[in-house]
Amino acid sequence: MNLRDLDLNLLLVLHQLLIDQQVSVAAEHLGLSQPAMSNALKRLRTALNDELFVRTGRGMQPTPYAASLAKPVAQALALLGQALQPRIAFDPTSSLRRFTLAMTDIGEIWFMPRLIEALLQRAPGVSVTTVRSDAQLSEGLAGGTVDLAVGLQPDLQNGFYQRRLFIHRYVCLCRRDHPLTRQPMTSDDFCRQAHVHVAATSTGHGEVEQHLRRAGLQRDIRLQVPHFVAVGHILQRSDLVATVPERFASTCLVPFDLVALPLPVPLPEIAINLFWHARYHKDPANQWFRDLMFELFSD
Incomplete structure (x- = not known):
């Protein structure tokens, strides 16, 4: 039958x-x-x-x-x-779960130190893997190979939840004794400087770069790099400047003896959100992890 x-x-x-x-x-x-x-x-x-x-x-x-x-x-x-039994509650103190986060290198710099510190205290058996956002991100979130994505992700709409963490504001980063620090910076001063440009076109930072071009600000770009990791090292030993998110700048000030200056031109603020797929909206482990992220990093 x-x-x-x-x-x-x-x-x-x-x-x-x-x-x-x-x-x-x-x-x-x-x-x-x-x-x-x-x-x-x-x-x-x-x-x-x-x-x-x-x-x-x-x-x-x-x-x-x-x-x-x-x-x-x-x-x-x-x-x-x-x-059909009720979902088993997630116990972070005994779990050996590995979570996967999609984020940029600047996300790793900002999120990872504090997140790992919290996990070692609250969930000593839990571990984390980070991956880059790519064209397969939506499939990874839907299939469970990626638990959460962080950043500006305009393609994650239907079938996804998102929650605001904070707003990225941008500053000009340079070494402490740079000539720019001697007086308020004008837009002409900003454009005349030798710049290091982070070519992160698939991120919110890429939108800022597009905004600068649309505003007709022609910078003297002496160095282009694909990520933020080396920016502090480069600025420490040169007269180059960089336009970077305020939170990233704050991580570089003391280690590299840098200063963050207000930009002389208005730039859009970039919303940094937490994303997850609707399939895992009520999953206890996913709920716990995103609540922890929100607790640690939300404004």
């Missing part, structure tokens, strides 16, 4: 009859009236084309076919019952 033609509720009836072998007792255990139970048995016999149970002096005895169904039906119902 085709499973689509069978009312699966009848499997509960069959299972209980196989246990009790009395219609009245099985009906009581299932919360049914005896006529309803008898009707269900009639439907089962029709659907399975077998008598299933016959009356004897010892009650309703299963036919060989009904007896052969006892074990697989019990296993199937038990499996369904387990699957």
Whole structure:
């Protein structure tokens, strides 16, 4: 028979009859009236084309076919019952879960030190892997290979949740004794400087660069790099300047003896959000991890 033609509720009836072998007792255990139970048995016999149970002096005895169904039906119902149990709460203190975060290198610089510190204290068995956002990010989030994405992700719309962490504002970063630090910086001063440009076109920082070009600000770009990791080292030993997010700048001031100056031109503020797929919206582990991210980094 085709499973689509069978009312699966009848499997509960069959299972209980196989246990009790009395219609009245099985009906009581299932919360049914005896006529309803008898009707269900009639439907089962029709659907399975077998008598299933016959009356004897010892009650309703299963036919060989009904007896052969006892074990697989019990296993199937038990499996369904387990699957439909309430979600098991996530215990960070005992979990060995590895979470995967999609972010840029500037995200690693800002998020990772504080996040790892918190995990070592609260969830000592939990570990983290970071990956770069790419064209397969939405598939990774939907498939569970990536748990969360952080940043500006305009392509993650339908089927995704997002939550604001903070707003990126931009500053001009340079060494402490740079000539720019001697007086307020004008837009001409800014454009005349030798710049290091981080070519992060697929990120929110890329939008800032586009805004500068649209505003007609022609900078003297002496060095272009694909990421932020080397910016502090470069500025420390040169007269180059860089336009960088304020939070990144704050991580460079002391280690590289740099200063952050207000920009003389208005730049758009970039929203940094946390993204996750709707499939994992109620997953206890995912909920715990994103709540931790929000607690640690939200403005």
